[in-house]
Amino acid sequence: xxxxxxxxxxxxxxxxxxxxxxxxxxxxxxxxxxxxxxxxxxxxxxxxxxxxxxxxxxxxxxxxxxxxxxxxxxxxxxxxxxxxxxxxxxxxxxxxxxxxxxxxxxxxxxxxxxxxxxxxxxxxxxxxxxxxxxxxxxxxxxxxxxxxxxxxxxxxxxxxxxxxxxxxxxxxxxxxxxxxxxxxxxxxxxxxxxxxxxxxxxxxxxxxxxxxxxxxxxxxxxxxxxxxxxxxxxxxxxxxxxxxxxxxxxxxxxxxxxxxxxxxxxxxxxxxxxxxxxxxxxxxxxxxxxxxxxxxxxxxxxxxxxxxxxxx
Numbered sequence: 235x236x237x238x239x240x241x242x243x244x245x246x247x248x249x250x251x252x253x254x255x256x257x258x259x260x261x262x263x264x265x266x267x268x269x270x271x272x273x274x275x276x277x278x279x280x281x282x283x284x285x286x287x288x289x290x291x292x293x294x295x296x297x298x299x300x301x302x303x304x305x306x307x308x309x310x311x312x313x314x315x316x317x318x319x320x321x322x323x324x325x326x327x328x329x330x331x332x333x334x335x336x337x338x339x340x341x342x343x344x345x346x347x348x349x350x351x352x353x354x355x356x357x358x359x360x361x362x363x364x365x366x367x368x369x370x371x372x373x374x375x376x377x378x379x380x381x382x383x384x385x386x387x388x389x390x391x392x393x394x395x396x397x398x399x400x401x402x403x404x405x406x407x408x409x410x411x412x413x414x415x416x417x418x419x420x421x422x423x424x425x426x427x428x429x430x431x432x433x434x435x436x437x438x439x440x441x442x443x444x445x446x447x448x449x450x451x452x453x454x455x456x457x458x459x460x461x462x463x464x465x466x467x468x469x470x471x472x473x474x475x476x477x478x479x480x481x482x483x484x485x486x487x488x489x490x491x492x493x494x495x496x497x498x499x500x501x502x503x504x505x506x507x508x509x510x511x512x513x514x515x516x517x518x519x520x521x522x523x524x525x526x527x528x529x530x531x532x533x534x535x536x537x538x539x540x541x542x543x544x545x546x
Contacts, residue, residue, distance in 0.1 A: 236270050236405060237301050238271070238273070238300065238304060239272075239275050239300035239302070240272065240303075240306065241277070241304065241319070241323075242274060242275065242277060242288055243277045243281070243342060244277055245282060245308045245310050246281060246283055246288070246306050247283075247307045248285060249391065250336045250337050251283075253336060254272070254304040254336070254394070257398035257414060257418060259272045260417050262410070262413065269405070269410060273300065274290045275290055275294060275296035276288070276293055277294070294318060297322050298326070300326065300331055302401065303326055303332070303333045304333075304334050304335070305335040305339040305343050306335075306339050307335075307390075308338065308342070311338035311341035311342070312367065315342050323342075323343070323346045327348050327385070332401070333384065334388070334397060335387045336388050337391060337393070338360050338364075340354055340355070340356040340360075340387045341356070341360075341367070343385075343387065344367070345368075349370075352385060353373075354373055354380055354387040355389050356375075356389060357390030358390070359390075376535065377389065378397070379396055379400060381404075399411050399414060399415050444479065444483065445480065449484075452491070452492055452495065456518050457517060457518065457519045460519075462477075462488060465488045465492075493529060493533070494533065496529075497518075499517075499518045500518045500526070500538065501541065503517065511538045515538075
């Protein structure tokens, strides 16, 4: 039987801890046998979750021989990782154990060095911090989970369940995973990634920076058919200088920033109005409904109609 060890670090997030216990613990094979044996392994004899104390049946020795180790998030993800935990995770990886993290559990996993050179994700609110703390990790803030084969990471909260269902499907196929999903009242695959959940009132405007007046003007003129030359003329500079300053101060190009601002405004209108998708696309400056739908899906991972169903 496949053994899953769930690692309870100090100040573990209870919901992150419960997700793999529940998902793997409920999985049944077609003949009714359990698909997994689940061990809860504590970093120390008693774990403080912040809400209650937890006594895990296993210590770090429970990680040995496990087929999969899951690292849930903690409420202080940047806390130093205990050497014993680091060494145990590295030893498990060296033995070929599959290791997955949930939400900000990516931070302790990154602290072991096992994510160096790999693509990874975490909760979108912590993505920039993860990228700054571990520059050797390729952080993707837009997806629900990343599967590198033996090392997997997931975004926040419910994305941990998406990842567990993905691993169940890898282990036992779609029928068993679909049954586990039904028991969790969860679709086996959700549309899009976590990009659709990232909230900005407007595309970011760096306060006090030289470009702030221009960005405010762009935000106020989303419906206009603006070219790079139009934006440069408004800024009173050449397109070449504009591109350089824009990249320095926003990390992107003027047209990419404009597209992002248009999509954020479209999300707001989809959530708060009954306007048709075609009308909203026109309101935020897209020349055709097809161009709007394509850009919206590339940015958020879902279609405008799917976004409205989820958040309208």
